Amino acid sequence: MVGSLLKDPLNLSKEERVFQSQPRFSIVYLLFLKRRIGFIQLKDLLGLTPGNLDHHLKKLEEVGLTRSRRVLSWRPLVVVEITQEGIEVFRNYIVRLKSLLEGIPDKLLYDK
Amino acid sequence: MEALDRVLEALDVVERYEDYLFRRAWGRSLIAIGTLFPLGMVIITNADILAYLTGIDANLVRLVAYAMTIVLCWGLVSYTFFGAWRTIKKESDRREGSSLHGVLIALVWFVSFSLTSLAPEQLTLVSLLWASSLACFLSFVILRLTHTHDPERVILYLALLLGLASILVLAIEDATISGATGLLAFSICFIVAGFIMHRQAAQALRVSR
Numbered sequence: 001m002v003g004s005l006l007k008d009p010l011n012l013s014k015e016e017r018v019f020q021s022q023p024r025f026s027i028v029y030l031l032f033l034k035r036r037i038g039f040i041q042l043k044d045l046l047g048l049t050p051g052n053l054d055h056h057l058k059k060l061e062e063v064g065l066t067r068s069r070r071v072l073s074w075r076p077l078v079v080v081e082i083t084q085e086g087i088e089v090f091r092n093y094i095v096r097l098k099s100l101l102e103g104i105p106d107k108l109l110y111d112k
Numbered sequence: 113m114e115a116l117d118r119v120l121e122a123l124d125v126v127e128r129y130e131d132y133l134f135r136r137a138w139g140r141s142l143i144a145i146g147t148l149f150p151l152g153m154v155i156i157t158n159a160d161i162l163a164y165l166t167g168i169d170a171n172l173v174r175l176v177a178y179a180m181t182i183v184l185c186w187g188l189v190s191y192t193f194f195g196a197w198r199t200i201k202k203e204s205d206r207r208e209g210s211s212l213h214g215v216l217i218a219l220v221w222f223v224s225f226s227l228t229s230l231a232p233e234q235l236t237l238v239s240l241l242w243a244s245s246l247a248c249f250l251s252f253v254i255l256r257l258t259h260t261h262d263p264e265r266v267i268l269y270l271a272l273l274l275g276l277a278s279i280l281v282l283a284i285e286d287a288t289i290s291g292a293t294g295l296l297a298f299s300i301c302f303i304v305a306g307f308i309m310h311r312q313a314a315q316a317l318r319v320s321r
Contacts, residue, residue, distance in 0.1 A: 022118055029122035030129060041132065044317035045125050097115055 011096075015063045015089045023048060023056050028065060031082035032090045039068070039078035065089060131316040137196035138264060139309030141189040145244075146302025148188070150295045152181025153237070157291065190218070213258040220250045234287065237294035238278050244298065245274035266312070270305040277301060 012020070019028045023046050030037060030045070043053050057080060060066040065086035071077050082090075155162065155177040163170035197214055224247040231239035248271035255264065277297035284290035 020118075022121055025118040026122040026125045029119070030125055033126055034129065037129070041129070041317055044314070045129055045132075047318070097119075 012093075013089070015065060015085075016093050018059055018063050018065065019090075021056070023053075024060060027056060027060065027080070028082065028086065028090050031066060031080065032087060036079050036081040039080060042080060060086075128316050132313045133196045135264070135309050135313035135316060137192045138267070139306045139313055140192045141306070142270070142302045142309060143306030144188045144192070145185055146299045146306060148181060148185045149240075149302075150299040152177055152185075153240070153295055156181075186222075213254050216254050217251045220254065221247045224250075237291050237298075238281050241274050241278035241281065241294060241298060244302075245271045245278065248274065264309070264312075266305050266308050270301055273301045274298070 019025045026046060027042065030042075039050075039053070043050055046053065048056070057066060057068060061068065064083055066080055066082055068078055068080050071079050156174050159170045159173040159177065162168075162173050166173070193214060224243040225240075228236065228239040228243045248267050252264070252268045252271065255267075274297075277294070281290050281294040281297065284293055
C-alpha cells in the first residue's frame with residue numbers, strides 16, 4: 001500500500017491521468033483560468049506543431065475535459081474551451097495536490 | 113516532484129498569455145486612436161466643404177464629427193481593454209487595489225484630451241500632440257508605479273516622439289502645412305507604435321527556449 005502511495009500519491013482518476021503530460025497539463029491549466037483560447041495562440045504558447053496540438057486536444061476531448069469549435073470572425077477561427085466537467089476534474093486535482101503539500105509537517109520545513 | 117514542475121511550467125504559459133493579451137490590447141487601441149482621431153479632425157477642419165456639399169449646417173457637421181470621433185475612439189479602446197482585463201485581472205490585484213490602474217489611465221487620457229479644448233485655435237493640432245504625449249507618459253508612469261504589468265517602453269517612446277513632433281509642428285509657419293504635418297505625425301506615431309505592440313504580443317506567445 002505504501003508502495004502504491006509512493007507511485008501514485010494523488011490516486012489519479014482516468015480523466016486526471018490524461019493531463020499528466022506537460023502540454024496537456026498546460027492546456028487544461030490555462031483553460032481553467034481563462035476558460036477559452038484560440039487554437040493558434042495555444043499552438044504558439046506551447047511551441048507545438050498544429051498536428052501535435054491537435055493530438056493533445058483530441059486526448060482531452062475524448063475524456064470530456066475540453067471541446068473545440070469554429071467561430072466566425074473576419075477569418076475562420078478554432079477556439080478551444082474547457083467543459084464544466086473539465087473545470088470540476090481539474091479543480092479537484094488541484095485541491096488534492098494542495099492538501100498533499102499541506103500534509104508536510106511544519107517542523108520539516110523549518111528544522112535546520 | 114513532477115506535478116509541481118508541471119504547475120510551474122504551466123504558470124509560465126499563463127503569464128505569457130496574459131502578457132500577449134495586454135500588449136495586443138494596447139496595440140489595437142493605439143492603432144484605433146491613430147486612425148480615428150486624425151480622420152475625425154480632418155472632417156472637423158473641412159466641415160465647411162462638407163456642409164456645402166451636403167447642405168447641412170457646418171456647425172452640425174463639426175458637432176457630429178466630434179461626437180462620433182469621441183464615441184468611436186473611446187468605445188473601441190474601452191471594449192478592447194475591458195476584454196483583455198476581464199481575462200487578465202488577478203485576485204491579488206483586487207486585494208492590493210491595483211486594479212484601479214485601468215481607471216486611472218482612462219482618466220488621464222480623458223483629462224489630457226479634454227484640455228485640448230482650452231487651447232487657442234491656432235494651436236489645436238499642437239495641443240493634440242502635447243495631450244497625447246502627456247497621456248502616454250502618465251500611462252507609462254502609472255504602469256510602473258502599480259507594477260501591474262511590465263511598463264511598456266513603446267508607450268514611453270511614443271510619448272517622447274509625440275513631444276518632438278509638436279516642436280517640429282510649431283517650427284512650421286504655414287498654418288495649413290503645420291496642421292497637416294501635425295495630423296500626419298500623430299497618425300504615424302500611433303499606428304507604428306500599435307504595430308510594434310502587436311509584434312511584441314506575438315513574440316510574447318512564443319516559447320522562450
